[in-house]
Amino acid sequence: MSINDATARPNEDGGTGVIGAMDTRLTWEGTVGDNEQVSSITLSLPEGATFDHSSTRITVLDGLNRTSIEGTATSADNSMSVQFSEDIPAGSLVRLEVTGMQFPAEGGDYVVSGSYTTADGQSHALDDSAAITVIANTPLQAAVSWLDAQPWVAAWNSNPFLGMFFKPQLLLASFASLFPGWLVCLGIVLICYPFAIVLGLAFAMLKTSRHKVLRAIAICYINLLRGTPLFLQIYIMFFGLPMVGINIDNNVLGVIVMAVNSSAYLAEIFRAGIQSIPQGQYEAAASLGMNGFQTMTSIILPQTVRRVIPTVTSDFITSYKDTSLLSSVGVMELMMFSKNLTTTSGNITPYMAAAIYYLIVTLPLIKVVGIIENNIARSERGGGPRPKRRAAADASDEVATAEQDLASSATVFHAEASKPAGDVFAALSAPFVSHPTVDLGGVADGE
Amino acid sequence: MKQLASLTRRDFLACAMSAMGTAALAEFVSASSSTGTSTSASTTSASQDTYTLVKDGQLTIASDLANPPLDYTDTSTNEPAGFEVELMQAIGEKLGLTSVYLSPVKFDTIIPTIKQGGTADVGVSNFTITDERKQEIDFTDPYLDSNQGLVTVKTATKTTQDDLNSADVKVAVQAGTTGESWVQEKLRNATLVSLDDPVVALTGVQSGLYDAAVADLPVVQYLVNNSFTDCQVSIEIPTGEQYGIVVSKSNPALTSAINDALAQLDEDGTLKDLKTKWFGADL
Numbered sequence: 004m005s006i007n008d009a010t011a012r013p014n015e016d017g018g019t020g021v022i023g024a025m026d027t028r029l030t031w032e033g034t035v036g037d038n039e040q041v042s043s044i045t046l047s048l049p050e051g052a053t054f055d056h057s058s059t060r061i062t063v064l065d066g067l068n069r070t071s072i073e074g075t076a077t078s079a080d081n082s083m084s085v086q087f088s089e090d091i092p093a094g095s096l097v098r099l100e101v102t103g104m105q106f107p108a109e110g111g112d113y114v115v116s117g118s119y120t121t122a123d124g125q126s127h128a129l130d131d132s133a134a135i136t137v138i139a140n141t142p143l144q145a146a147v148s149w150l151d152a153q154p155w156v157a158a159w160n161s162n163p164f165l166g167m168f169f170k171p172q173l174l175l176a177s178f179a180s181l182f183p184g185w186l187v188c189l190g191i192v193l194i195c196y197p198f199a200i201v202l203g204l205a206f207a208m209l210k211t212s213r214h215k216v217l218r219a220i221a222i223c224y225i226n227l228l229r230g231t232p233l234f235l236q237i238y239i240m241f242f243g244l245p246m247v248g249i250n251i252d253n254n255v256l257g258v259i260v261m262a263v264n265s266s267a268y269l270a271e272i273f274r275a276g277i278q279s280i281p282q283g284q285y286e287a288a289a290s291l292g293m294n295g296f297q298t299m300t301s302i303i304l305p306q307t308v309r310r311v312i313p314t315v316t317s318d319f320i321t322s323y324k325d326t327s328l329l330s331s332v333g334v335m336e337l338m339m340f341s342k343n344l345t346t347t348s349g350n351i352t353p354y355m356a357a358a359i360y361y362l363i364v365t366l367p368l369i370k371v372v373g374i375i376e377n378n379i380a381r382s383e384r385g386g387g388p389r390p391k392r393r394a395a396a397d398a399s400d401e402v403a404t405a406e407q408d409l410a411s412s413a414t415v416f417h418a419e420a421s422k423p424a425g426d427v428f429a430a431l432s433a434p435f436v437s438h439p440t441v442d443l444g445g446v447a448d449g450e
Numbered sequence: 451m452k453q454l455a456s457l458t459r460r461d462f463l464a465c466a467m468s469a470m471g472t473a474a475l476a477e478f479v480s481a482s483s484s485t486g487t488s489t490s491a492s493t494t495s496a497s498q499d500t501y502t503l504v505k506d507g508q509l510t511i512a513s514d515l516a517n518p519p520l521d522y523t524d525t526s527t528n529e530p531a532g533f534e535v536e537l538m539q540a541i542g543e544k545l546g547l548t549s550v551y552l553s554p555v556k557f558d559t560i561i562p563t564i565k566q567g568g569t570a571d572v573g574v575s576n577f578t579i580t581d582e583r584k585q586e587i588d589f590t591d592p593y594l595d596s597n598q599g600l601v602t603v604k605t606a607t608k609t610t611q612d613d614l615n616s617a618d619v620k621v622a623v624q625a626g627t628t629g630e631s632w633v634q635e636k637l638r639n640a641t642l643v644s645l646d647d648p649v650v651a652l653t654g655v656q657s658g659l660y661d662a663a664v665a666d667l668p669v670v671q672y673l674v675n676n677s678f679t680d681c682q683v684s685i686e687i688p689t690g691e692q693y694g695i696v697v698s699k700s701n702p703a704l705t706s707a708i709n710d711a712l713a714q715l716d717e718d719g720t721l722k723d724l725k726t727k728w729f730g731a732d733l
Contacts, residue, residue, distance in 0.1 A: 010635040019638065028582070030635060058581050062690040067667075069595040069690040096688055102581035167566060245658040333622070333643035333654070343644055346558035346626030349565065349586045 004041055007032040007096070009115040009132030011106070020138045024108035025148075029101040031115060033129070040090040040122035044097065044129075047082035047117050051107030054078035060100040063091055070095065078104075082117070090122040110139035143179050147172045170352045177344055177356030184340035185360045191254065191336065192323045195262035199322070200315075202262065203269025210274050221270065228267035234328050236260055241332040257329045257336075265322045272314045276307035309379060316372045320365050327361075337361070501704035504571055509547040511538055512563055512570035515554040516647035517669045518676070519728045520576050520594075523554065533728035534574050537593060540720050544711035556646055558626035561586055564696050571704060573696035576666055578628045580691075588699050590708045592692030593721065598629050599667035600685035601655055601674060606662075609684040614662055615639050622651035622660040628691055629664035652678045668729060 011021045012028040021027055035041050048054075059076035062069065074087040078101075085099060106113060112134035120126050140148075150156050150172045160166035209221035228236070240260050244251065251259070280303050288298040330338035337357050344353035504510045513521050515530055524531040530551040542549035552570055555563065560573040565587050576596070579589045600614075608614050614621065615637045623630040625644035633642050640661075645651045648665035655663045656678050663670070667686060674681050697705045715721045 008636070012631055013634050019634065019642075060581055064688045064690040067597050067686060067688050067690075069692070096690075098690065100581070163566070167562070241659065242653055242657045250658065331646060331650075333620075333645060333659075339644070342558065342625055345562070346630075346644070349561050349583075351562060 004033055004035050004039065004044075004119050004127070004129065006115075006130050006132055007034055009135065011135050011137070015138075015141075015144075021106065021135065022140055022144055023106045023110045023137045024140050025144060026103050026105060029099075029104050029115070029135075031099045031101070031132070033097050035091050035093050035095045035097065037093050040092060041087070041097070042090050042120050042122055043084060043086045044099070044119045045082060045084035045117045046099065046101075046115055046129075048115060049107070049113055050081060051109070052081045052105065052113065054081065054083040054101065054104045057083065057101045057103040059083065059085060060102070061085060061087075062098040062100070063087075064096040064098070065092075065094070076101075106135075106137040108140045110137045112136050143176065147176055150175065166350075168351050168355055170350055173344075173348055173350055173352040174356055177341065177353040178359075180344060181337060181340045181353065181356055181360055184335060184337040184357075187254065187334070187336045188323065188326045188360075189364070191257050191261060191326050191329070191334075192319070195258045195265065196319060196322065198258075198262040199265035199269055202266035204273055206266065206270035207273035207277060210270065211277055225267045225270050228264055229271070233260075233264050233325055234331070236264055237328055237332055253332070253334050257326070257334045260329075261322055261326065264325075265318060268318050268321075269315065272311050272318065273307065276311040276314075277303060279310060280306050313372045313376045313379070316368055316375070320368050323364060324361060501701055501707055503547070503704075504568065505550075507547060508550045509538070509542050509545065509572065510570045511549060511551050512555055512560050512573045513551060513575040514557040514560065514647055515551070515575075516557070516649055517576050517666065519672045520666075520669060521574065533594075533724055534576070536724055536727075537715070537721070538572075538574055540715055540724070541708055541711045544714055545707055557624055561626075561696060564698050567698050567700065571697070571701070572708070576669070576693050577696050578691040579694040580628065583696075586699075588697045588702065588705045589694035590697060590705055591712050592694050593712055594668075594693045594725070596689075596691050596693060597667040598632055598664055598687035598689050598691075599670040599683045600687060601652060601663045601665070601670050601678075601681050602661065602684045603655060603658070603680055604682045606684070608661060611636060611685060617641070619662070620660045622654050622663040624648050624651060624665055627665065628689065629666065632687060632689070633664050648673065649677075652681060656680050 009029065009031045012030070013019045013021055014025050014027040015022050029046075031046055033044070055078060057078050059078075061072075061074045061076070063072040064070065072087055072089055072091060074085045076083060076085045076099075078084075083101060083104075091097060114134050115132040117129040118126050119129060156171050160170055206221045206224055209217045210225065212218055212221075237260050240256060241253075244256070284302055284306070285298060288302045293302070326334075326336055327338040329336055330342060333339070337360055341353040341357040345351065513530070513534070515521050515523050515532075517532075519532050521530065521532040521534045523529070535551065538549045538551075557575055560575055560577075561583060563569050564573045573587075576594075577583065577589070578596070579592060583589070602609050608616075608619060613619075617639050619637070619640040620643055621633050621637055621640045622643045622645055623633055624647055630642065630644060633640065643651075643654075643660060645654070648663065648669050651660070651663035651665060652670070652673050654660045662684070664687070667683070670683055674683055695708055697708065712721070
């Protein structure tokens with residue numbers, strides 16, 4: 004009898020390693036030699052490995068056809084043996100799957116050895132298998148084993164809901180093994196977003212252009228992308244491009260799809276933002292002798308940016324969540340990792356861990372959107388920051404408050420026309436700056 | 451002869467009486483225990499002779515319907531079709547129940563769904579009986595023997611296990627399958643890509659996204675012959691696995707009822723007919 008293969012199933016949560024002192028499945032395959040019949044097989048591993056509490060699945064194959072030979076397995080310590088119900092004919096393939104066995108905790112390379120008896124009662128030694136590499140028990144796995152032993156964990160898990168959705172051991176293992184997926188998610192959305200903003204701005208400009216053709220191009224682009232599901236776009240790009248001979252790395256392609264998709268939404272957001280700026284601003288700019296480009300860059304866009312920041316942030320949150328769709332085409336992101344873990348564990352907890360990873364990013368962003376919206380609302384009401392130059396010129400707070408509504412726009416124009424860079428920056432960053440001493444007019448009496 | 455017949459009838463009567471007695475006793479026990487705790491009563495009565503169903507009178511089945519010719523959605527009728535679908539209909543008939551398929555669900559969610567209960571009674575989606583899965587749910591007796599198949603495009607240069615076991619190779623599988631664990635163990639250097647169903651995996655192989663796909667042999671053979679004609683089954687992996695129907699551990703009466711039905715179908719030749727119809731041979 005000759006050995007074909009001996010392998011162990013990876014038992015590292017979300018990983019590919021075989022960890023010692025944790026349940027795994029040993030799969031041993033051998034072929035019965037030409038002139039012999041086999042009645043029993045014994046497998047043994049070095050000291051420290053254990054077959055205790057294992058169960059063995061026996062498969063005897065003639066080519067691709069399963070034969071009805073069964074067997075009984077007995078295990079003791081670091082060896083196990085199988086007595087077959089009838090002798091296995093020559094040329095058959097024998098597979099033994101030993102579930103629930105453990106390799107030694109310290110790790111290392113282990114070979115499976117053993118012996119077999121033929122129908123005539125003679126015992127022969129089996130060839131050693133190729134070495135199975137086992138890694139030592141990791142701190143994470145040790146922590147999981149510790150949780151396994153706690154009575155409160157067992158009590159917690161005995162509740163069907165808690166055990167299925169929030170199994171502590173699995174939650175811990177999930178956090179560790181989902182981390183790379185989370186980085187991929189963040190990486191994809193952070194890299195794609197600047198491109199999406201630039202593309203979106205370009206198409207917003209095209210759509211507000213005076214030329215019919217340019218407008219048509221932008222409308223087609225935006226409507227096609229907004230009118231079809233992202234899921235479909237992902238499928239088209241991931242399965243379509245390789246068919247025409249374009250092979251791009253999965254992650255890069257993911258960034259491209261996300262950027263293109265977001266750009267369509269952003270284009271609409273920017274267009275709405277640009278068109279929300281009153282006509283009077285264009286006229287005022289024209290009266291100062293600005294050309295179209297100057298008007299756009301120093302008057303319209305800074306105000307647009309402030310107005311669209313909440314919506315853009317919301318779109319960013321949406322994009323971040325939508326990276327989960329990439330899991331369906333094999334990008335190794337958060338959903339993919341949690342899906343793999345769920346399939347191996349048959350438990351929903353990894354999805355809950357993924358939910359927490361999504362929330363870590365989205366909840367603060369939602370909060371940020373709220374703060375920005377408040378700041379903008381305040382400044383549109385007449386509160387909020389005033390340009391620094393003006394504050395210096397008019398030392399009196401009283402005057403500043405009184406003149407705010409009437410004078411501010413004109414002053415801003417003068418200031419920006421003379422030295423745009425600083426004020427553009429101030430305008431852009433204003434929503435992000437907190438203003439502890441917001442002066443809402445008439446409340447500064449004490450000073 | 452007459453003597454024998456009457457004896458049998460008497461035996462039958464005796465059996466029936468004792469069965470009724472047992473049922474009455476069981477009911478009594480459950481009734482008395484229900485005064486204490488009402489939740490445990492339903493489980494005790496279910497564990498004996500009766501099984502619980504999500505919907506009375508029908509066997510509710512969860513499947514991903516993405517494994518032709520075993521289970522798939524017929525595009526012309528939009529109804530579930532395939533070997534397993536007809537098998538489940540036959541089992542339903544034996545049990546006096548209507549077999550109803552739910553809308554397709556993802557393969558990897560079927561076992562948790564059955565375990566959790568409340569949605570479907572059984573999961574039938576070419577589930578290989580493994581000891582790991584047995585820890586979560588119960589399997590019925592096997593209804594089909596199977597193997598795994600590795601698919602590549604016909605023009606592929608890497609078609610052997612050694613060729614494919616390298617870091618620049620991507621192998622697609624269906625998440626949560628025995629094919630997946632085969633790749634994890636035997637192609638350890640290759641990149642494993644877990645997808646929703648074998649059709650998506652083969653689409654990826656045909657378009658060049660992945661170098662190979664591993665799935666159940668009857669399924670990939672069917673797909674290669676019918677839909678993905680640029681692909682071929684490069685390696686037939688003799689695993690000799692067996693498919694079983696997934697039933698919740700809290701419903702053992704249903705498992706044994708289905709086992710009885712399966713045994714009857716095997717005896718009267720229905721199972722063989724179905725295999726011949728769908729696979730062209732008795733596997």
